[in-house]
Amino acid sequence: MSDIIRFLLSALFTLAGLFVTITSVLGVFRFRYALNRIHAAALLDTLGILFMLLGIIIALGFQVASLKAVILVVFLWMTSPVASHLIGRLQLTTDEHLSEHMEIESGDMLEEIKKEG
Template sequence: MIETVRFWAIIILLALGVFFTFVSAVGVLRLPDVYARAHTASQTDTLGAGLALAAVAVALGWQHATVYTVLLLFFVFITNPTAAHAIARSAAEMDIQPWTADETNDSSGPNLEADDGSDLEESTDGFDGGESR
């Protein structure tokens, strides 16, 4: 009984970890610029690695090596934001302007009309329509 609960707990934790890692990968591909991508890259480390390590801890059970997974997670939590911050900071130092929704208007939905640059709206419309369906 307890073994089955533990088995399914491991499966669920691993599945969730893989899910958040997948979402993070999708985010890196879909998001528009370096700042936005840095946000979702941190998802892999927080919940992706966190849940996978939790699954490892459950699988190992109550033994000494379990402490290592907690420590591992602790160091990931300290180092991951440092890396994300370093990327974002160097992007800011190079004067990369963050992408905003009102520059191109394509993520606000096709029903929101653009009052300036209508030719730009036209050109992105087909691309946007394809993306939203």
């Protein structure tokens, strides 16, 4: 009985991860601007990976391998937002026509970043 529950839980999480992954990939290809695409890609890096690895951890049970999967989740949650942040910042500093396709709330922040970068 417990085996069946475990399998179902793991399958549920894996399917959820698959759904998030597909959504994210669709978003990367469908959105038109880099900042929108970052939003879609970050979804995969965080939520998709979390669901997938949770499914794997539940399927494996208490093992060294599942501990490694937990460490993997921590590592990816630490690094991928930083990568997204850097891409976003680079887009902000390099794109000259940024205000044509998005609303920028206050110019001060942008100017500050541009002066720095």
